[in-house]
Structures are given as C-alpha cells and as structure tokens.
Amino acid sequence: MKLLLGCRQVSPKIGILFLVLFLASCNAVKKVGEDEFLLTKNIIEADGKKITDETIKGLILQNPNTSILGYPLRLNLYNLAKKNPDSLYQNWLNKKEKRQQRLNSFLSKKQVDRLGESFVVRGYSNLFERIGEPPSIIDTVKTRKSTERLQSYFGSKGYFNSTSNFKIVSEERKKKAQIIYEVNRGKPYFIDSLQYKIPSTDLDSLYQLHKNESLVKNGAQFDLENFNAERGRLTNIFRNSGVYNFQESSISFNILRDTSLVADDQLLEVELDIKNLPKGDGNPDGVDYKIHTFKEINIFADYSFNSQTDSLFSLDFKGYKIWYDKELKYQPKALTDAVFFEKDSVYSDINRKRTLGQITNLNTFKYPNIEFIADSTNAELISNIYLAPRPKYSFDINFDISRSNLQQIGVGLGTSVITRNVFGGSETLSLSARGSVGILDDPVSDETFTSEIGGDINLTFPRIWLPFNTEQIIPYYMTPQTRFSVGTNFQQNVGLDRQSLNSILSYNWTPSSFVRNTFELLNIEFVRNTNTDAFFNVYDATYSILNGIADGFEDIPEFADFYDENVDPSIDDDDLQDLIVPNGANDFIGAVTEPGFDITAEDLSTVRSIEERRDRLTEDNLIFSSSFTFQKNNREGINDNQFYSFRGRFESAGNLLSLAENFIPFEQRDGSGLVFGVPYTQYVKTEFDFIKHWDFRNTKVLAFHSFIGLAIPYGNSESVPFVRSYFGGGSNDNRAWNPYSLGPGRTDNQNDFNEANLKIALNLEYRFPLLGDFKGAFFADAGNIWNVFDNVEDPEATFNGFSSLEDIALGTGFGLRYDFTYFVIRLDTGFKTFNPAKEGSRRWFTDFNLSDAVLNIGINYPF
Known part of the structure; x- marks a missing residue:
C-alpha cells in the first residue's frame, strides 16, 4: 500500500504516523463481537427480481454503515476510540510501583484522579465516538420487522397474500454479512365495483356531482394510496362546498369479501361509507352533515384579549359588521376586501385560507383568528374575525456579515423605521439607511477595502395600485402588493466609485402557493461614475496593454509630456517610463487614433478597443426599464430536498423614452438621444433559470442548475450597461475561476472586469453528509459569457453560432460545508478542468493542480 500525502515531502515519522492511523482505521470489524456480523449490504428481491425503488429500500430498519465513495469513514473513526480509556489509564498508573505516589506528590491526589477524566485520557475517544458511527451489527429482530414491513407494503398495493422471508449470507472469517430479503407477491387484487353508503343527503348530493372524478376506479389494481388520496379529495370537496365541520375520519372503505380465502378471481367489491358527524361538541344533537351558509360576518378591528365587546362601536358596510374601539382607524373597504366570506354565501375552506393570507398581506395585524358559530338547525354560520393590530411604529437595527463575488467579507449596519396604516388602507411606509465596509477579493481591485452608504424609502400597498380596477384579473386572494421605492447609494473603491439613484414602481401577486409574479412597470436607475480619472488605475490590465503599445512611441518629442520621468535618473532605460494617468x-x-498616424493596424485596433471600453465604463447611465418575472417553486419547506424551481424574466429598457423622442426633440450627442445630458439606454433582456434537486435518502442530494441570459442593445445604445451585463466565475457561478475572470469566449482574462451580454451556465453538485453537521460536496460547473449583437468585434470574444459552444469552460472540485440549520457556511475548491483560453490539447487539465485551484467562501448553497 502506498500512502500519498500531497505534493510536499514529509518526514518518515509523520508518514509512519499517518500510515499507522490509516491501517488502524481500515479494520472495519475491529469492534464486532465473536458471534456478530457487520452488515455490508441489503438486497431486496420480489418474485426473484431485484428491487431498486428507494421507497421500498426505506422500509428496511437496519442499513449498512454510511460511506463516502465506498469508504466507511465514520465507522473507522468510531473504531479509533478506545473502549475503556479510564481503565487503561489506571493500568498505566499502577503498572510501576510508586508511580501514583510520585504523581500525587507532584500534583495532588485530586488532580491525578481528574487527569483520568481529562481530554488527554478520554477526550479523543469521546470525540471519535460522538462524530463516528458504531458498527451496524446484524440484528435479527429488526430484520424480521423489516420483512413484516415489506409484506405490509406489498399488501397495500393489492398483493394481499404475499409472503416474505430473509436469509443472511455471511463471511464468517471476515465477520461480515449481507441480508437478502425475499418477497413472493402472488397475484394482485383488482377493484370490480364501488358501492357507497352516505346517510347525509347533502353529502350524497355533493358526491353525486363529483363521483366521476373518483381516484378509486373499477378495474384498477388495489392501491391503498389511491384510497387515501380519494379520502383527501372528498374532504376538500365537502369543506369547500359548505360542510365547514366535515372530518376526514368519517370516510372509510370496506372490502366486501374475505381476501384470506383462495378464490378463482382476484376481484374486490368496495363500499364507500361516509358516516354522520358523531355526537359531541361540534354536533350536540347528532344531526347529519349539512351545507352551511353565512348568517352574519363580524370583523373586530381592534381586538385584544382584554377587549370588552359590549363597549365597542359598530359599523355596517356592504353586508359586514365592523367593530372598533372609539374611532375606526382603517378604511372599511380595506378590511372587507381582505375577507372572502360574504353574507348568505356558502362556506368554503379555501376562502378561509385566503382570508388569513390576505389579512397577513396587509402587514397591519398579527395573529388573525377566525371563529365560526354554527346554528345546526338552520345550517347557518356566524363568523367572527378577530384582528389584533401591530404597533403603529417599529424601529429596527440590524448587523450582518456577507460574502459576495466581489468581497471576501463585508460587514454592514442598517436601521429602519416602519410606519403602518399610513393612509388608513393598511399601507406600510419604511425608511431605511445602511452602511457597510468590506475586504475586496485580490483579483477584483488593487484597493483593499470597499465602503458603501445608502438609504431607501419604500411605500407598500396591499393591492394593485392603478387608476382602473384590476380585481377581475388579479383578485385579492392572490395577495397582491404594490411597491413604490426611491433609493440612493454611494459606493467607493469598487470600479470607478459610483453613485446611483433608483426609483421603482412594481406589482407582485401569487396566483398559487408555488407561483409568484412580479411586474415592474417602471424601474428608473441613474448611475454616475464619480472617479472616472482613475480608470487606468482601477483597470490596470487594460492600462498594461496600452502602456505596452506606448513603449514603441517614447522617442517622439511631441509625446514627451505623455510619460513620467525615470524613477532612477542614473539608469538610462526608456522602459522605466510609463504613461501618466489619466492625462x-x-x-x-487621442494622438495615435488621429487619421494618418503611423501605427500598425493591430495596435490601432487594440487602442480603439481600449478607448471604446473606457468610454463605456466611464459614461453615466440612465436606464428606464420595465420587466416581468415569473417564478415557480414547489419546495414545501427548508427540509424538502426533492423539488424544482423555475424563474423566467423579460426586461425592456428605453422604449418609453424612444417613443417620447418621436414627439419631443431630445438633445443629441454622437447620434444618441440625451436626457438631462446623459444618453438613455435601450435594450431587451431575457433570462431563464432552472433548479432541480433529487433526494437520495440519508441527506444525500443531487442538485442541478441551469441559466441562460441574453441582453441585446439597439436603438440608442451600442452596448449593454455594465450594471446590466453578465460575468463568469465566483462562488455562485463557475467556482474554478475568480469573479469576472472567465471569458468572454476564448479570451484569457484580458480585462480586470470581464463582462458580456450573453451567458450560459450549467452546474451539477452532489451533496452528502460527512461528520455531524459537516457536509461534503463534489461539483462540476460549466459555462461562459460572450458578446453578441453589440459593438464588440473580437471573434474570440463573440458568439458566432453553435461552434462557440466549444468555448464553454468546465470547472470541477469539492466542497466542505457546515450546516447551522438556518444557513450554511461553505468552502469550495475549484479546478480548471477545461479552459477554453488555452490552445488545443492544453485546454484539458492544464491547470488541474492544487497550486492553481480557486478557493471560494460562500454563505448558503449556490443553488
């Protein structure tokens, strides 16, 4: 066996130590008893065929020890722990005469006793036992229970006469064994007919309307899941059709034959039995289930536990009675629009949930409670809706630590003041201010720190705020919101320093629990670069290219003022002269791009490209845009690892101003229309983002992510603004490249901030448990950015059809994560597996080594 310890040469003693630990940990059966066997594999066979269904595998109560790439790491760590470290300490203490006496005189008897309980003696053993995993020793009691569960499972699928057994295949010398579970399913049973018995006339009428949609069908194989789903379906129908107190336990299915008797056919007669509501608190008289309508709806707008309803005032509004204390602080319509019950209407459980959702959406009340008082004789309901107001004002201070593609770490402090029910319609006004400092990633800038300060004003309406009624299109149960915000931001030491002013008018609503739509009617952003003279200081790679060209023109007398003086006059070396920044x-x-100047065509093209890039990155931007975003996410909770999400976005900028320019003459500069002296931006942009997770049990997850985005400039613009362009690399993208260092296309990090207007990204990641809250991951990231339909002409940087897909970069690597339940801190190490900037065969694995690896620190999973 050969032990490899990286690339460094290690001392023989350290190598021997690692070898001993490695060999010790390889003894997987170290703590397996004489008459015991270590479980290495479970095999499930049904009618002689191997079963691979994860659901069926999950029925087995005992599984082999967890492993990483086939290696049982946690088991071997557990085996490193000493069985009785305190007894070993006592043996060592008493091995030599007077050893304990000498230690007692040097320390004290009490300290010597405590030493036996210290980390030196017990610590590492306790640690290994805690983070390790005891050997999975075959337990025949659990094995028999597993066979019973298998038999029960297949019975639920219609195999009522199935049998199950197991056999243990052991290797006695190695003290290891496999368990083979054998199931003989027999013939399945099928549903021949479905009868029903429903004493309640109201329920019977509802059932007749929907029985053709039944999930229990004649001729189908018996499946208990279908019966459970049918019970849920009928319960939803009844509760949403007026039977407010219906209980799912009232539904049962009876099989009208003895399945234990052997018969020629495998057909079942099934009876649906829906019993009446049992006598009790909800049904004191024992009457049938009935369809209920609303007799009265009361809204208590100032409810508290100490409220005395006798002292409240009331107001009748559109069939609702609103109760309040002294003065009604809310517009009646704002309250009644949030309630989806109406007088004389039939009760619906969906409307109850929608009412709770819209009241929460008002952001004015806490813990809404809805009470129903029934008159069973007349099948009528009185609904009391209790609304406990939130405080009118709230103040919040927050402190956060962040990590981004630009910053190694950032520290921020923010404060906000919230005012609720501003205009009486449950509007929320928020004033916030924030400031932060951060440490920049080395590849991003020569500067060490970045600072930012900003503030926002946000006004939120719990409805669609437009001059016409939108309730027919976007009803209130979709919890609509209108948000109007104005904000400003000052940023230093990133790029050219930047000041931005932003104003947004947007609408969002949720058509279903998994879908959310956002429509930005107007998004106005003004970006002003406040330190444009620092362009060649910030973008030093661009400066180096220009300075290299300028070295060939140092002897021209007219250019003398362009260069600085020699740093050491004693050295006669023109190479020490550099172009003065910025002048x-x-x-x-300006001089070399004049017509007729003697410069090679290649150098002239490079200089013009630098000039275009400088003009683009130093110009101020004015963006008037509108966008629509569709999001669907079927994840049901933080622990749901079997889900997908999709986001589609379409954005258009500048069209409103372009239309206005047809009627109002704009100021012109170089053929572009100006608004307040700034060229307005015009482009269309579309993005598609898809994420899918597969759960493989034992917190093992396969995660896939794909993204494609394209922004096309036109009309008043030849390029897309830097703030709307795409970049590659970083902790949330291709982790084998630093942020902004990938692409465009085949180019090799030619600029300090490489960006483009087309992006493709594909990511695949396998996540698995390591030790306790530590998780591991292997990942593969593919993608790149390109220029297309803009003013960049470099064939290596532009997308030229499907052949350009050969320039998709591939990064692979591994990650270590620590799970704090509510957030995850991760460290990812990426290797350049396929680098499109290289030539030919050098594209593959050229930089695939530890010295060229890229380390990324991130918070939470990238997708």
Missing part, C-alpha cells in the same frame, strides 16, 4: 494615457489614445 498621458488619454492624450496618447
């Missing part, structure tokens, strides 16, 4: 660099560009 020398700007003047040099």
Whole structure:
C-alpha cells in the first residue's frame, strides 16, 4: 500500500504516523463481537427480481454503515476510540510501583484522579465516538420487522397474500454479512365495483356531482394510496362546498369479501361509507352533515384579549359588521376586501385560507383568528374575525456579515423605521439607511477595502395600485402588493466609485402557493461614475496593454509630456517610463487614433478597443426599464430536498423614452438621444433559470442548475450597461475561476472586469453528509459569457453560432460545508478542468493542480 500525502515531502515519522492511523482505521470489524456480523449490504428481491425503488429500500430498519465513495469513514473513526480509556489509564498508573505516589506528590491526589477524566485520557475517544458511527451489527429482530414491513407494503398495493422471508449470507472469517430479503407477491387484487353508503343527503348530493372524478376506479389494481388520496379529495370537496365541520375520519372503505380465502378471481367489491358527524361538541344533537351558509360576518378591528365587546362601536358596510374601539382607524373597504366570506354565501375552506393570507398581506395585524358559530338547525354560520393590530411604529437595527463575488467579507449596519396604516388602507411606509465596509477579493481591485452608504424609502400597498380596477384579473386572494421605492447609494473603491439613484414602481401577486409574479412597470436607475480619472488605475490590465503599445512611441518629442520621468535618473532605460494617468494615457489614445498616424493596424485596433471600453465604463447611465418575472417553486419547506424551481424574466429598457423622442426633440450627442445630458439606454433582456434537486435518502442530494441570459442593445445604445451585463466565475457561478475572470469566449482574462451580454451556465453538485453537521460536496460547473449583437468585434470574444459552444469552460472540485440549520457556511475548491483560453490539447487539465485551484467562501448553497 502506498500512502500519498500531497505534493510536499514529509518526514518518515509523520508518514509512519499517518500510515499507522490509516491501517488502524481500515479494520472495519475491529469492534464486532465473536458471534456478530457487520452488515455490508441489503438486497431486496420480489418474485426473484431485484428491487431498486428507494421507497421500498426505506422500509428496511437496519442499513449498512454510511460511506463516502465506498469508504466507511465514520465507522473507522468510531473504531479509533478506545473502549475503556479510564481503565487503561489506571493500568498505566499502577503498572510501576510508586508511580501514583510520585504523581500525587507532584500534583495532588485530586488532580491525578481528574487527569483520568481529562481530554488527554478520554477526550479523543469521546470525540471519535460522538462524530463516528458504531458498527451496524446484524440484528435479527429488526430484520424480521423489516420483512413484516415489506409484506405490509406489498399488501397495500393489492398483493394481499404475499409472503416474505430473509436469509443472511455471511463471511464468517471476515465477520461480515449481507441480508437478502425475499418477497413472493402472488397475484394482485383488482377493484370490480364501488358501492357507497352516505346517510347525509347533502353529502350524497355533493358526491353525486363529483363521483366521476373518483381516484378509486373499477378495474384498477388495489392501491391503498389511491384510497387515501380519494379520502383527501372528498374532504376538500365537502369543506369547500359548505360542510365547514366535515372530518376526514368519517370516510372509510370496506372490502366486501374475505381476501384470506383462495378464490378463482382476484376481484374486490368496495363500499364507500361516509358516516354522520358523531355526537359531541361540534354536533350536540347528532344531526347529519349539512351545507352551511353565512348568517352574519363580524370583523373586530381592534381586538385584544382584554377587549370588552359590549363597549365597542359598530359599523355596517356592504353586508359586514365592523367593530372598533372609539374611532375606526382603517378604511372599511380595506378590511372587507381582505375577507372572502360574504353574507348568505356558502362556506368554503379555501376562502378561509385566503382570508388569513390576505389579512397577513396587509402587514397591519398579527395573529388573525377566525371563529365560526354554527346554528345546526338552520345550517347557518356566524363568523367572527378577530384582528389584533401591530404597533403603529417599529424601529429596527440590524448587523450582518456577507460574502459576495466581489468581497471576501463585508460587514454592514442598517436601521429602519416602519410606519403602518399610513393612509388608513393598511399601507406600510419604511425608511431605511445602511452602511457597510468590506475586504475586496485580490483579483477584483488593487484597493483593499470597499465602503458603501445608502438609504431607501419604500411605500407598500396591499393591492394593485392603478387608476382602473384590476380585481377581475388579479383578485385579492392572490395577495397582491404594490411597491413604490426611491433609493440612493454611494459606493467607493469598487470600479470607478459610483453613485446611483433608483426609483421603482412594481406589482407582485401569487396566483398559487408555488407561483409568484412580479411586474415592474417602471424601474428608473441613474448611475454616475464619480472617479472616472482613475480608470487606468482601477483597470490596470487594460492600462498594461496600452502602456505596452506606448513603449514603441517614447522617442517622439511631441509625446514627451505623455510619460513620467525615470524613477532612477542614473539608469538610462526608456522602459522605466510609463504613461501618466489619466492625462498621458488619454492624450496618447487621442494622438495615435488621429487619421494618418503611423501605427500598425493591430495596435490601432487594440487602442480603439481600449478607448471604446473606457468610454463605456466611464459614461453615466440612465436606464428606464420595465420587466416581468415569473417564478415557480414547489419546495414545501427548508427540509424538502426533492423539488424544482423555475424563474423566467423579460426586461425592456428605453422604449418609453424612444417613443417620447418621436414627439419631443431630445438633445443629441454622437447620434444618441440625451436626457438631462446623459444618453438613455435601450435594450431587451431575457433570462431563464432552472433548479432541480433529487433526494437520495440519508441527506444525500443531487442538485442541478441551469441559466441562460441574453441582453441585446439597439436603438440608442451600442452596448449593454455594465450594471446590466453578465460575468463568469465566483462562488455562485463557475467556482474554478475568480469573479469576472472567465471569458468572454476564448479570451484569457484580458480585462480586470470581464463582462458580456450573453451567458450560459450549467452546474451539477452532489451533496452528502460527512461528520455531524459537516457536509461534503463534489461539483462540476460549466459555462461562459460572450458578446453578441453589440459593438464588440473580437471573434474570440463573440458568439458566432453553435461552434462557440466549444468555448464553454468546465470547472470541477469539492466542497466542505457546515450546516447551522438556518444557513450554511461553505468552502469550495475549484479546478480548471477545461479552459477554453488555452490552445488545443492544453485546454484539458492544464491547470488541474492544487497550486492553481480557486478557493471560494460562500454563505448558503449556490443553488
């Protein structure tokens, strides 16, 4: 066996130590008793065929020890723990005469006793036992119970006469064994006919309307899941059709034959039995289930546990009675629009849930409670809706630590003041301010720190705020919201320093529990670069290219003022002269791009490209855009690892201003229309984002992510603004490249901030448990960015059809994560597996080594 310890040369003693630990940990049966066997594999066979269904495998009560790539790490860590470390300590203490006496005189008897309980003696053994995993020793009691569960499962699928057994295949010398579970299913039973017995006339009428939609069908194989689903379906129908107190336990299915008797046919007669509501608190007289309508609806707008309803005032509004204390602080319509019950209407459980959802959406009340008082004789309901107001004002201070594609770490402090029910219609006004400092990633900038300060004003309406009625299109049960916000932000030491002013008018609503729509009617963003003279300081890679070209023109007398002086006059070396920033660099560009100047075509093209990039990145941007975003996510909770999510977005910018320009002459500059002296941006942009997770039991998850985005400039713009473009690399993208260092296309990190207007990204990640809350992952990230339909002409950076897909970069690697339940801290190590910037065969595995690996620290999973 050969032990590899990385690339460094290690001392023989350290190597021997690691070898001993490794060999010790390889003894998987170290703590397996003489008459015991370590379970290595479960095999399930049904009618002689191997079963691979994860649901059926989950019925087995005892499984082999967990492993990582086939290696039982936790078991071997457990085996490293000493069985009785305290007794071993006592043996060592008493092995030599007077050893304990000498230690007692040097320390004290009490300290010597405590030493036996210390980490030195017991600590590492306790640690290994805690993070390790005891050997999975075959337990025949659990095995028999597993066979019973298998038999019960197949019985629920219609195999009523199935049998199950098991056999243990052991290797006595190795003290290891496999268990083979054998199931003989027999013939399945099928449903021949479905009868029903429903004493309640109201329930019977409802059932007749919907019986053709039954999930229990004649001729279908018996499946208990279908019967349970049918009980749920009928319960929903009854509760949403006026039977407010219907209980699912009232539904039962009876099989009208003895399935234990052997018969020529395998057919079943099934009876649906829906019993009456039993006598009790909800049904004191023992009457039938009935369809109930609303007799009265009361809304208590100022409810508290100490409220005395006798002292409240009331107001009748559109069939509702609103109760309040002294003065009604809310517009009646705002309250009644949140309630989906109406007087004389039939009760519906869906409307109860929608009412709770819309009241929560008002963000004005806490813990809404709905009470129903029934008059069983007349089948009528009185509904009391209790609304406990939130405080009018609230103040919040928050402190956060963040990690992004630009910052190694950032620390922020923010504060906000919230005012509720601003205009009496449950509107919410929020004023917030924030500030942060961060440590930049080395590849991002020569600067070490970044700072940011900003503030926002947000006004939220719990409805669609438009001059016309939208309730028919977007009803209130979709919890609609209108948000109007104005904010400003000042950022230093990232790029050219930036000031931005943003204003948004947006609408969002949720058509279902899994779908959310957002429509930004107007998103106005003004971006002003406040330190444009620092362009060649910030983008030093661009400056180096320009300076390299300028080295060939140092002897021209007219260019003398473009360069700085030698740093050491004693050295006669023109290479020590550099272009002065910013004037020398700007003047040099202006001089060599004049018509007739003697410069090679290649150098002239490069200089013009630098000039275009400088103009683009230093110009101010004015963006008037509208967008629509569709999001669907069927994840049901934080522990749901079997879900998918989809996000589609379409954005259009500049069209409103372009239309206005047809009627109002705009100021012009270089053929572009100006608004307040700034060229407005015009483009269309679309994005598709898809995520899918597969759960493989034992918290093992396979996660897939795909993204494609394209922004096309036109009309008033030749390129997409930097703030709306795409980049590659970073902790949430291709983790084998640093942020902004991938692409475009085949180019090799030619700029400090590489960006483009087309992006494709594909990510695959396998996540698995390691030790306790530590998780591991293997990942593969593919993708790149390109320029397309803009003013970039470099064939290596542009997308030129399907052939450009050969430039998709591939990064692979592994990650370590610590799960805090509510968030995850992760460390990912990425290797450049396929680098499109290389030539030919050097594209594969050229930088696939630890010294060229990229480390990414992130918070939460990237997808």
